Each structure stands twice: as structure tokens, then as C-alpha cells.
Amino acid sequence: MIRLSIPARQALAKLTLPMLVVAAFALLLLGKADALLAERARMALADAMAPIYSVLSAPIVRVRTVISDWDELLIARSENVRLRDENERLRRWQSVALALDAENQRLRANLHWIPDPAPAFVTARVVADAGGVYARAVLLALGPNHGIAKGQIALDERGLVGRVTEVGARTARVLLLTDLNSRIPVILETSRSRAILVGTNGPRPRLMYWAEGAVPAEGERVVTSAEAGAFPANLPVGTVHYNAANVPEVEPSARLDRLEVVRIFDYGLRGIGSPEGSGKSGVSPEGSVKPAASPEGGVKPVSSPEAAGKPATPPAAAGKPATPPAAAGKPATQPAAAGKPAKPAEARR
Amino acid sequence: MAPFDRTPGIRPRPSLGRRLDMAARASFPATCTALLMLLAAVPFGFAGQAALIPAVATISVYFWTLFRPASMPPVVVFPIGLLLDLLGYLPIGVGVICLLAVHGFALSWQRFLVRQSFAVIWVAFSAFAAASAALGWGLTSLMGFRLLPVRSAIFQGVVAIAVYPMLAVLFSRAHGSIAAPEQA
Numbered sequence: 300m301i302r303l304s305i306p307a308r309q310a311l312a313k314l315t316l317p318m319l320v321v322a323a324f325a326l327l328l329l330g331k332a333d334a335l336l337a338e339r340a341r342m343a344l345a346d347a348m349a350p351i352y353s354v355l356s357a358p359i360v361r362v363r364t365v366i367s368d369w370d371e372l373l374i375a376r377s378e379n380v381r382l383r384d385e386n387e388r389l390r391r392w393q394s395v396a397l398a399l400d401a402e403n404q405r406l407r408a409n410l411h412w413i414p415d416p417a418p419a420f421v422t423a424r425v426v427a428d429a430g431g432v433y434a435r436a437v438l439l440a441l442g443p444n445h446g447i448a449k450g451q452i453a454l455d456e457r458g459l460v461g462r463v464t465e466v467g468a469r470t471a472r473v474l475l476l477t478d479l480n481s482r483i484p485v486i487l488e489t490s491r492s493r494a495i496l497v498g499t500n501g502p503r504p505r506l507m508y509w510a511e512g513a514v515p516a517e518g519e520r521v522v523t524s525a526e527a528g529a530f531p532a533n534l535p536v537g538t539v540h541y542n543a544a545n546v547p548e549v550e551p552s553a554r555l556d557r558l559e560v561v562r563i564f565d566y567g568l569r570g571i572g573s574p575e576g577s578g579k580s581g582v583s584p585e586g587s588v589k590p591a592a593s594p595e596g597g598v599k600p601v602s603s604p605e606a607a608g609k610p611a612t613p614p615a616a617a618g619k620p621a622t623p624p625a626a627a628g629k630p631a632t633q634p635a636a637a638g639k640p641a642k643p644a645e646a647r648r
Numbered sequence: 649m650a651p652f653d654r655t656p657g658i659r660p661r662p663s664l665g666r667r668l669d670m671a672a673r674a675s676f677p678a679t680c681t682a683l684l685m686l687l688a689a690v691p692f693g694f695a696g697q698a699a700l701i702p703a704v705a706t707i708s709v710y711f712w713t714l715f716r717p718a719s720m721p722p723v724v725v726f727p728i729g730l731l732l733d734l735l736g737y738l739p740i741g742v743g744v745i746c747l748l749a750v751h752g753f754a755l756s757w758q759r760f761l762v763r764q765s766f767a768v769i770w771v772a773f774s775a776f777a778a779a780s781a782a783l784g785w786g787l788t789s790l791m792g793f794r795l796l797p798v799r800s801a802i803f804q805g806v807v808a809i810a811v812y813p814m815l816a817v818l819f820s821r822a823h824g825s826i827a828a829p830e831q832a
């Protein structure tokens with residue numbers, strides 16, 4: 300250690316704080332100039348902390364379950380009545396859905412519909428809130444050598460959660476659709492009008508830029524749009540709800556406040572951020588929103604119309620036994636339909 | 649600044665064990681701050697937990713700057729701020745600047761504040777927490793080129809003010825015992 304004279308040491312001590320403040324501002328600018336650096340440091344820390352979080356979250360989840368069990372016990376009777384009613388209603392809807400599903404498959408078979416590729420997915424546990432004060436995000440714990448990449452889509456058992464924005468060695472950060480920076484192209488299901496879902500950091504994101512004349516109706520379902528190639532079409536997002544200020548918001552289907560397990564889907568979309576994905580899908584004609592999703596998905600081999608005749612088109616559906624659970628994320632008909640339309644096409648040959 | 653020597657004179661060099669003890673006691677504030685911040689980041693699952701990390705950091709830096717400035721020098725505040733940025737998903741540097749500002753102003757008021765009652769120190773902390781939250785809000789907005797919701801910043805300040813008494817009680821205990829190098 301260098302021995303300094305007392306005045307020199309005092310002068311140095313006085314200079315430390317201003318120098319560090321300057322260094323902090325330099326850091327601020329550096330972080331702005333090279334966002335990747337900050338991201339890497341952050342994910343390295345998250346990687347280091349994730350195992351600790353996973354271990355600690357087990358007893359925490361147990362305590363929370365006990366508390367919620369107790370609460371549920373108190374309202375069990377009224378809850379039972381409500382659930383029985385709901386079950387009755389859902390059973391009616393189920394028969395409607397099954398009939399529609401069958402009809403849908405018949406119609407698709409007649410139309411030689413190009414099936415959407417069945418997406419690959421992995422399921423991951425949410426281990427921490429990765430939002431901070433000004434953001435809404437969650438941290439997922441993944442094993443090493445996971446195949447998760449930026450831009451992949453997270454769903455829980457009910458609907459869209461968000462997109463993967465940062466990926467570490469054993470963690471990934473998912474930006475929720477409620478985050479201030481989240482912009483999601485959506486379609487209002489009944490009017491087929493397009494809109495943008497804008498996060499506000501609040502519990503309900505706002506609907507903006509819908510087509511003139513197609514005002515979102517209260518209770519209308521909102522699904523993702525394949526426009527811009529960032530999302531596949533028809534993932535359930537939520538329902539329209541007008542707030543006190545008469546601004547249309549969307550009540551998310553996903554339970555964003557209590558996420559425990561999410562599924563990360565790889566739709567092979569290149570979407571926003573890379574030149575080859577954006578720009579092209581925007582010009583797809585009205586009404587053909589759905590197929591626009593699959594031709595853009597460069598990974599799966601269903602990109603050209605003449606490939607429709609080949610029965611080999613849904614290789615994912617045939618090869619992987621894991622595909623049926625995807626039905627919950629995608630509209631229920633797709634994986635089932637993926638195998639079928641190929642048959643009449645084959646017969647035609 | 650070295651603590652005032654109450655019994656001046658020539659003494660033998662402290663033994664290795666004693667020096668280690670002194671170092672451990674001197675580093676208690678920094679270690680404790682980092683551990684508390686990591687603890688605040690553990691997903692307990694209650695609403696608004698994200699505001700706890702900046703609150704803990706601000707309280708620790710304020711308290712130890714007032715009562716043990718030798719154990720909370722700017723060189724220690726800087727990495728604590730960095731940890732805050734990383735854990736709190738703030739733009740890198742924002743937390744550092746906020747905490748350095750808290751440290752700097754607390755240090756310049758230290759002589760006055762340290763002699764006041766708990767309530768006065770708490771009221772002064774409220775001003776520090778509010779200013780720090782406002783500074784953080786301003787810098788984050790500036791870095792993102794957009795106005796962020798003010799409510800988050802207000803909430804962050806309120807959480808810090810509300811949590812202060814709890815942590816201050818714990819820290820006061822530690823201040824006279826485990827964090828006191830002169831007792832080594």
C-alpha cells in the first residue's frame with residue numbers, strides 16, 4: 300500500500316465522491332450506447348441468483364398455498380354453487396365448440412387448407428419478478444442448453460403473457476404485455492378490426508389505433524394478429540373492458556399477477572427487429588391474416604403453396620408426441636387439423 | 649475520517665484476529681446492505697415488491713452514512729448502486745447516481761442530523777427518499793426519452809419512508825454492537 304501524506308489523503312478523500320458521480324454519469328451514457336453490455340451483466344446476475352430463487356420460492360409457494368387454501372375454505376359453499384353454474388354453462392359451450400370444431404375441420408379439408416405448423420414449446424417455472432419499479436416482467440428458470448431465443452412467445456394456461464426479451468445461460472426474461480414498452484398487434488375478434496395493445500404498467504393494457512368505425516365493444520374478445528410477423532394469429536389475449544374514463548382497455552386472459560408456470564413457444568417468427576421478417580407480412584390481403592403467419596415462419600418447411608400437397612408438411616405434428624398440449628395455447632382446432640387436410644390432398648394426387 | 653481516539657498513546661499493533669474482527673465489523677454495513685437487497689429481490693409474491701429493493705438500498709446508504717460514515721464511503725456506495733441497477737432493472741447508472749446523491753447530501757448534513765432525535769432523522773429521510781425517487785424517475789425517463797408513470801416513483805418513495813423505521817431499529821442495534829470496529 301502506498302503511504303500518502305495526510306493532506307494528500309484528505310484531498311483524495313474529498314475528490315472521491317465527485318469522481319464517482321462523474322463515473323456514474325459515464326456509466327449511464329455507456330449503458331445507453333451499448334445496451335447489450337447492461338443486458339449481459341443483468342442476465343449474468345440473474346443466472347447466479349436463479350438457483351437461490353428457485354430454492355427459496357418452494358417454501359414461499361407452499362405458505363401462499365396454505366393461506367389461499369384457508370381463504371377458499373371460508374367461501375367453499377358459495378364457490379361451489381358458482382362453479383356448478385359455470386360448469387353447466389361450459390358444458391353447453393363445449394358441445395357448441397365440438398360441433399364447430401368438426402365443421403371447421405370438414406371445411407378445411409374441403410378447402411385444402413395449408414395447415415399451420417405445430418409450434419415447439421417448452422414449459423418453464425417463473426422464479427422471480429424481473430420488473431423493477433418501471434417495468435413489468437418475469438424471470439424464468441431454465442436448464443442449461445435451453446433453446447429459448449429472444450422474441451419467442453410466452454403463454455400461460457389461459458392466454459398470452461408476453462415475449463422473451465433477454466436470454467441468459469439458465470434464465471430468460473419475459474416482458475409482460477402490461478409493460479410500458481409492450482406493443483402488440485391485435486385483432487378484435489368480432490369486428491376483425493386491427494388495433495395495437497399498448498402496455499401502461501397498470502394491470503390492464505390499453506387499446507389504440509383501431510380502424511375507424513370499428514369501435515371495440517365491451518366484452519369483445521381480443522386475439523393476436525400476425526401482422527409484422529411478431530406473433531402468430533389468434534392467440535387469446537383478453538377481453539375489452541371500458542374503464543371509468545371511457546378508454547377501451549383489455550383485461551388479460553392470462554393471470555399475470557400470479558404466474559407460476561409459462562410455456563414458451565417457438566413459432567419461428569423473425570418479426571420486429573430483423574429486416575427479413577418485417578415489411579413483407581404487412582401487405583397480406585385482408586382476410587388472409589391467418590396463413591400470413593405460417594409462410595413467414597421460416598423454420599418449418601410449410602412455406603410454399605405447392606408444399607401443401609405433400610403429406611409430410613406437418614412433420615412436427617407427426618414426429619413429436621408432445622404437440623397435443625399446444626392445443627390449449629393455439630385455438631383448439633389447429634393441431635388436430637394439422638394432420639387432416641393433408642389426406643384429401645393426397646387423395647387428389 | 650478516522651474515529652476520534654479517546655485514549656491517545658502508543659499501543660502495540662493489534663493481533664491478526666483482532667484486525668480481522670475489525671475489518672468484519674467495518675464491512676458489516678456494506679455486506680448487510682447487499683444481502684438485504686438480494687433478500688428484497690426474492691419473489692415473496694406480494695404486490696409492489698419491486699419498490700422494496702430501492703427502498704432498502706436508500707435506507708441503508710442514508711443510515712450508515714449518518715452513523716458510520718467510515719463504513720459507508722462513496723467507493724462502497726457505488727457498487728451498491730450498481731447492484732440496485734442490475735436487480736431493479738433500471739438503466740445502468742441511475743441507481744448509482746441516486747445513491748451517491750443521497751450519500752453526498754447525507755454526509756454534508758451528517759454533523760447536524762446525527763445529534764437529532766429519531767423522528768427528525770426520519771423526517772429528513774422522507775425528504776431524501778422523495779428526492780431520490782424523483783431523481784430516479786427523471787433519469788429513467790430521460791434515458792427512455794419518455795415520461796414514465798409518476799405513480800411508480802411516488803410509490804417507491806412512500807415504501808422507502810414506510811420501511812425506514814423497521815430497518816432503522818435493526819441498524820441501530822447493529823450500530824452499537826456488530827458494526828462497531830472499536831469494540832473488536
